[in-house]
Amino acid sequence: MAQKKGTLMEYEPVIGLEVHAQLLTQSKIFCGCSTAFGEEPNSLTCPVCTGQPGSLPVLNRRAVEFAIKLGLATSSRIAPYSLFARKNYFYPDLPKGYQISMYEFPLAVDGFIEIMVDGRKKKIKLIRIHMEEDAGKLKHGETPETASFSYVDLNRTGVPLVEIVSSPDIRSPQEAGDYLRKLRAILQYLEICTGNMEEGSFRCDANVSVRPKGRKELGIRAELKNMNSFRHVEKALEYEIKRQTSLLDDGDEVIQETRLWDPDQGITVSMRGKEEAHDYRYFPDPDLVPLKVDEAWMEEIRKSLPELPDQKRDRFVQQYQVPEYDADILTSTRAMASYYEEAVRLFPEPKIVSNWMMGDLLKELKHDEREIDQCPVTPQHLAEMLGLIKKGTISGKIAKDVFEEMYKTGERPGKIVKEKGWVQILDLGEIEGAINRIMETNPKLVEDYRKGKEKLFGFFVGEVMRQTRGKANPKMLNELLQKKLKGEG
Numbered sequence: 016m017a018q019k020k021g022t023l024m025e026y027e028p029v030i031g032l033e034v035h036a037q038l039l040t041q042s043k044i045f046c047g048c049s050t051a052f053g054e055e056p057n058s059l060t061c062p063v064c065t066g067q068p069g070s071l072p073v074l075n076r077r078a079v080e081f082a083i084k085l086g087l088a089t090s091s092r093i094a095p096y097s098l099f100a101r102k103n104y105f106y107p108d109l110p111k112g113y114q115i116s117m118y119e120f121p122l123a124v125d126g127f128i129e130i131m132v133d134g135r136k137k138k139i140k141l142i143r144i145h146m147e148e149d150a151g152k153l154k155h156g157e158t159p160e161t162a163s164f165s166y167v168d169l170n171r172t173g174v175p176l177v178e179i180v181s182s183p184d185i186r187s188p189q190e191a192g193d194y195l196r197k198l199r200a201i202l203q204y205l206e207i208c209t210g211n212m213e214e215g216s217f218r219c220d221a222n223v224s225v226r227p228k229g230r231k232e233l234g235i236r237a238e239l240k241n242m243n244s245f246r247h248v249e250k251a252l253e254y255e256i257k258r259q260t261s262l263l264d265d266g267d268e269v270i271q272e273t274r275l276w277d278p279d280q281g282i283t284v285s286m287r288g289k290e291e292a293h294d295y296r297y298f299p300d301p302d303l304v305p306l307k308v309d310e311a312w313m314e315e316i317r318k319s320l321p322e323l324p325d326q327k328r329d330r331f332v333q334q335y336q337v338p339e340y341d342a343d344i345l346t347s348t349r350a351m352a353s354y355y356e357e358a359v360r361l362f363p364e365p366k367i368v369s370n371w372m373m374g375d376l377l378k379e380l381k382h383d384e385r386e387i388d389q390c391p392v393t394p395q396h397l398a399e400m401l402g403l404i405k406k407g408t409i410s411g412k413i414a415k416d417v418f419e420e421m422y423k424t425g426e427r428p429g430k431i432v433k434e435k436g437w438v439q440i441l442d443l444g445e446i447e448g449a450i451n452r453i454m455e456t457n458p459k460l461v462e463d464y465r466k467g468k469e470k471l472f473g474f475f476v477g478e479v480m481r482q483t484r485g486k487a488n489p490k491m492l493n494e495l496l497q498k499k500l501k502g503e504g
């Protein structure tokens with residue numbers, strides 16, 4: 016497998032992702048306890064989720080419905096029959112000593128998610144989507160007095176999860192990021208998961224290996240964990256691809272293992288050798304009957320599906336005549352798409368609205384790391400501002416300043432323009448007055464211009480703009496200035 020030192024080999028990364036998404040149900044997957052986040056530790060527990068002897072799990076119908084939604088939305092095949100198994104391992108945050116998870120018979124298989132790669136659509140296949148329960152959380156002592164203790168909080172124990180396992184179809188960290196963003200968008204469009212990575216509602220592990228370009232067999236892979244944002248997933252993959260490539264270049268071998276991403280140092284470190292499935296002694300959970308999804312229920316759920324990101328993107332291209340690239344970004348979250356459609360409803364020039372959103376608006380949001388639902392500029396304000404440009408009240412150039420001010424203060428554009436005195440000068444007399452003053456104070460330059468030094472025209476435009484503080488209507492100024500300089504006015 017390994018190449019001799021000194022040979023130059025081109026490698027190709029092979030990436031598969033496993034995502035755990037927390038389903039937005041009110042209660043846990045096998046009991047009635049609340050799934051609320053950030054409550055008093057161990058206040059949301061009962062005999063079932065703390066694994067007391069004799070307690071029995073009862074499957075949450077709503078959780079199954081949500082998982083089926085995701086299956087249908089990713090064109091997966093919903094299994095008519097699936098089964099919960101026990102995954103046995105010991106850890107202090109797992110009171111039963113096993114996790115209930117689907118193993119041999121998952122809920123959904125053979126779906127796909129579409130991403131854009133170099134302007135083309137690429138399908139990333141999904142091997143499976145299955146349901147499972149979450150484990151609790153350990154909190155380690157932080158003060159000198161408590162440093163030798165760890166505490167366990169079982170509020171999260173039994174919260175419903177779906178695990179989405181992709182095929183190793185992903186070929187770059189960028190593709191991995193795009194896949195995750197699309198998957199999260201689908202979950203959010205369906206309103207079945209918040210997608211909040213910091214709160215742990217959307218978690219990603221990555222399997223990554225490299226192989227000489229053109230080779231079919233897969234290389235030895237590492238599993239990466241502990242990546243808490245899309246950016247970290249991309250960075251961890253970049254690091255790991257480099258690490259494995261240089262091992263192979265040096266004639267060394269990659270070891271199959273689990274590695275932790277260390278965001279502070281920007282490296283991955285070995286955590287443990289990779290477990291095999293048989294280490295977990297899976298067997299069907301005797302407390303739960305097989306899950307059967309009948310055709311009628313599936314159809315009912317299918318009918319309840321909202322318009323999904325890809326469908327919305329295609330509709331935007333059709334209905335608003337915006338390029339596919341723009342439409343893809345405008346539909347990247349449900350909130351962004353609603354913002355756009357509301358602004359277009361109020362100012363029905365879709366391409367202009369799109370340009371402002373893709374330009375100034377996204378630039379500001381990205382700079383502040385804000386989501387669109389935290390944007391101080393409402394769709395109403397954006398539409399009002401575009402109306403002011405159209406009426407000629409402000410110039411397109413001034414509009415940039417108006418927008419900045421709107422973003423800073425959250426004020427209406429009309430109010431800002433009035434208060435700042437940014438209204439465009441449309442009064443011919445006023446513009447003429449300014450031109451006259453400039454010409455009178457610069458008789459020599461007027462003469463030079465008339466003798467043929469035409470590039471002086473820019474000087475006069477600049478001076479008039481300076482005097483009117485950029486507010487003279489450019490078209491009127493140009494026309495009038497030309498006449499005046501030629502001695503016609």
Ligand SMILES: [Zn+2]
Binds near residue numbers: 043047048060061062
């Ligand atoms: Zn409970």
